[in-house]
Amino acid sequence: MFRLILLVLLFTSPLKAQVIDTSQGPIRVEVVADGLEFPWGFAFLPGGGVLVTERDGMLWLLQGGRREKVSGVPDVVARGQGGLLDVMVPRDFATSREVFLSFSKRQGGGLRADAGTALGVGRLEGTSLVDFRVIFEMAPGSSGGRHFGSRIVEAPDGRLFLTVGERGDRPAAQNLARHEGSVIRINRDGSVPGDNPFVGADGAQPEIWSYGHRNPQGATLGLDGRLWVVEHGAQGGDEVNRVQRGANYGWPVIAYGRHYSGAKIGEGTRKDGMEQPAFFWDPSIAPSGMMIYSGKLWPQWRGHVFVGSLKFDYLSRLNPAGWAEERLASDDTLRVRDVREGPDGAIWILSVGNGTLLRLAPG
Template identity: 40%
Template sequence: MVASVGRITSLAFVAALALQWPAYAESINAGNRPASAERPFKTQTIAQFDTPWALTFLPDGRMLVTEKPGGLFVVTQTGEKREISGVPKVAAEGQNGLLDIAIAPDFATSSLVYLTYVEQDAGGTRLVLAKAKLTLAQDKAQLDDLTPIWRQTPGGGGGQPGGIIAFDPQGKTLFLTVGDRMQPQTAQDPKQARGKVLHLNLDGSIPSDNPDASKGGIEGETWTTGHRNPYGLAFAPNGKLWLNEMGPRGGDELNLIEKGKNYGWPLVSNGDQYSGEPIPRHSTRPEFAAPLVYWTPVIAPAGLVFYEGKMFPQWKGSALIGGLRVKSLVRVSFDAKGQPDEADRFDMQARVRDVAVAPDGAIWLIEDSKSSKLMRLTPKS
């Protein structure tokens, strides 16, 4: 009798959980959506940079901007730039170099920032996650006490480094994307720090709630696996974690990131090899998590941010994605069940590398080129 009650209770618990899980439709292909030349915003160029990669805001409204060759700047909203010293030496070539930067959850008291970069290694190059104290004073702007807290081991590989940082909503841990470094098969190797989303404590140690925390090493650090080239990672207002990644010839993806799941690369994709050789589709392997939105033809998604500002109230809760290939700002909206779909694609006539939202609700973009604009977007009316 006790066993039966326990079983009924367990079934009731599972049923209750099921009611909380959104019922998603089949993957939506948004690849052929046209870009609109009509924009509901006006665009103002504020400053220019050499191959910028990431943009983030400080609490006072100033920005930090990284340049792939190794430059780091603090920038005012009127375009005054000041270079920050103490940046580590980076291996800047192709897709590699100085990558993401994010301020710590306790930045107001700690002044800590986290940054990712690719460094030279005996085996070639490797991705590094480091933290440092940011000092901004009248007479200096510098990183102090730079401390690497995670290094890709073993090193080696080509481009597609990943390197995006996202702090959990409680500010206790962080998530880090690691691309496959152009070695696709390593994305399915649990002992390779490639093609993964890692979950780390703020000091680089392994959180106890990771799927394989007890194994230590890369296995212990891994949250999800089977990713190709993830350049966007952000938490939605409801606490769910989303990732966008570039596919091969087709099959760019927007994925809901859930603990312990395998997203299939390179065993499945909604794109094909650049040679034209087909790759099995997600629909043929249901054991792998499929993207909720994908793009064939590709958009080459880069920076990802969720909008919660006041200037564009109609966009609250939307995801904003930089489109490199399509030279656009892409907006993804979510229906009442949580299903995403591309809602808008605004032609920016430039490769959009990163997107950020200022404290006042304005949207900021950086381009991807040797002479790139930093742009502020505000409503037309």
């Protein structure tokens, strides 16, 4: 109870704004909410509300100047990088009231508490998530507490994309019998679309849309409705990828960068039948969260790619015409975990380094 009262006070108290000088003039950084503990994802509700996840298993509703805990959230394995992860509000929320959550789900018993990436949905009624059910979970067999992926994207046709990390099991990302290291595509009820690329393929997991990914922690639709992801490399080689149906993105056979030990990764940077990234960072920035901007408030940035950096505490703006980068940073942009475009065109980011939800608007 004390923590809830404190959070409400933090959300409703006036908080200072900083200014970032950018190529399009000054941008004001407003602290919308602070006091969050390991926040991971957020999503906008019609009417001005915002849902925010905390990795340890909390879902918060920010609305009307208040912050309230949402009940009915699934049990999660909050270990390492796992826990309650992304949240997605579909376009038909006003009628369906559905909210989708990704999380690390316990798989198997014993002390190891193996966990896998899962996706579920419930109806938001007031501050309760009702009738929550799991509609997808990766095939059991992964262990450890890293590389869950977990970004959720609603496709233009209403189907769902979910990113799944390779869980530290590098060879599994090239094994179509495993979900590790893939982007999966399912219907809203969890069933498999008949036009998925590996439906009917011998031994393949039918949900897989693309594979050969390492740990995609950012995903979004381009202005043309096509899916993009950003994923962690090892020591170098963080990648921005335009996701194509059935494509292999190479991990761990090809990569830019090296293992943390300094050893070479796989066979080099190119191989026939494996996709090249649209852009990569070397050294790594530890990317998380991704948004492609509409241009509503900053027309010159229309179609530009925004990605959060967990390592260097900034928001990366990439111009796809040549992939030049501008780094947007202030004292508040610490370990940027998620980035979204708000309904009015403002840019919102979630900073896990200081537990804040930030709104960036023209200064």
